[in-house]
Amino acid sequence: MTLDTDTIVAIATAPGHAGIGVIRISGASASTVAQEICGSIPTPRVAALRNFSDGSEIIDQGVCLYFPGPASFTGEDVVELQAHGGPVVLNLLLEVAQRHGARLARPGEFSERAFLNGKIDLTQAEAIADLISASTRSAARQAQASLQGAFSKRVDAIAETLLALRVFVEAAIDFPEEEINFLEQGDVKERLESLIEALSALRLSARQGALIQSGLSVVLAGKPNAGKSSLMNALAEKDLAIVTDQPGTTRDIIREDVDIAGIAVRLSDTAGLREATDQIEQEGVRRAYRELDQSHLLLIIVDDQDTEPPVPIAADVPSLIVYNKIDLTQRSAGVQADGNIAISTKTGEGVGVLRQMIAQRLGVTDVANTPFSARERHITLLDQTLSQLALALDQFSANQAGELLAQDLRDAHQILGQITGQVSSDSLLGEIFSSFCIGK
DSSP, rough: OOOOOOOOOOOOOSSHHHHHEEEEETTTTTTHHHHHHHHHHHHHHOEEEEEEESSSEEEEEEEEEOOTTTTSSSSEEEEEEEEEHHHHHHHHHHHHHHTOOEEEEETHHHHHHHTTTSSSOOOHHHHHHHHHOSSSSHHHHHHHHHTTHHHHHHHHHHHHHHHHHHHHHHHHHHHHGGGGHHHHHHHHHHHHHHHHHHHHHHHHHHHHHHHHHEEEEEEEEEESSSHHHHHHHHTTTOOSSSSSSSSTTSSOOEEEEEEEETEEEEEEEEEOOSSOOOOHHHHHHHHHHHHTOOEEEEEEEETTTTSSSOOOOSSSOEEEEEEEEEGGOOOOOOOTTTTTTTOOOTTTTTHHHHHHHHHHHOOOOOOOGOOOOOOHHHHHHHHHHHHHHHHHHHHHHOOHHHHHHHHHHHHHHHHHHHHHHSSSOOOHHHHHTTOTTTTT
């Protein structure tokens, strides 16, 4: 992807009314455009009060900041106008900037320019979007760590080790008579095994980071009046669903995003599963079954007084049986011998342990120590790199051929480079940055 030389402008703050709104301008003509609006450009990196004008009248009075490139976020000249945060004022300033030669920025174009100008790598650019969209403190903390380069440094360290091994192997190929001995003496097999071990550890951390960042779906299902809505309210810690003694109260799906052990979890309370005669309830049951297939974890809620077996659910997702209403039986709260859990939504017994079990079943076990955010794209590339290195190890162990090993290592290096953007395609960059906010 080539760098566009246009000067771009966008509103960098959220839509709506606010005390302050920010207009961001970036490009070679940023200072010229801002000068037309402000009358004069302040000293670099010093906030200055200015009147913002369209040439004939003052639109607003606010703060102007000037960041000459390359010492700016995008690496280009950047100007930020901090005005009062009303949509009319900000749109007027946007129109004036465009009239003086700036064009409206595409989604993510400021971050894209920062990447193309070498100010950040691709994982850091993605971390900006992840930080903005973070729905839990853990997700925000880990996105900030990725933005500071925590993930990139781990990837770069492995890439440097892989490159050193490539150089060694390709040097050995230049001495065909001594190639086999040269490779054996260079501990190639041990170095490959060490690379695979380091990549596997990185993949585990990245998988945790991706789960925390993307959020997961947990569906509550079971017979009518088993306590699904009560559990929904208990996990969300507020009254979301109507709770009555009458079976079939929940007719449609109720969804709520909650923080469970630092994970962004979307809870879905569904209609009780039974042979319904009421047409509305039948539709609720149909929607419930559809929701089950889209979840990451299914909580099957069972009334502990019910002597009948739990309702059979043929959903191809992990499940956990939750025995509810133990305040009316003699069952002890907590994890049971069958690996499931017993709780009382009325007294709160066992609900805290259930939160921990949900995190474990979702595959996130150490949120506090997950060092960075990641995306499924990164997991896929790490898996592909691991597969390529495993192939290299198998082939080298079988035939000791330096040329085949060199090609496998080159392929692995190319795949790994796609994570940080050292190797990238225009289509990949377009896909990533098109999901960003306009002003980022």
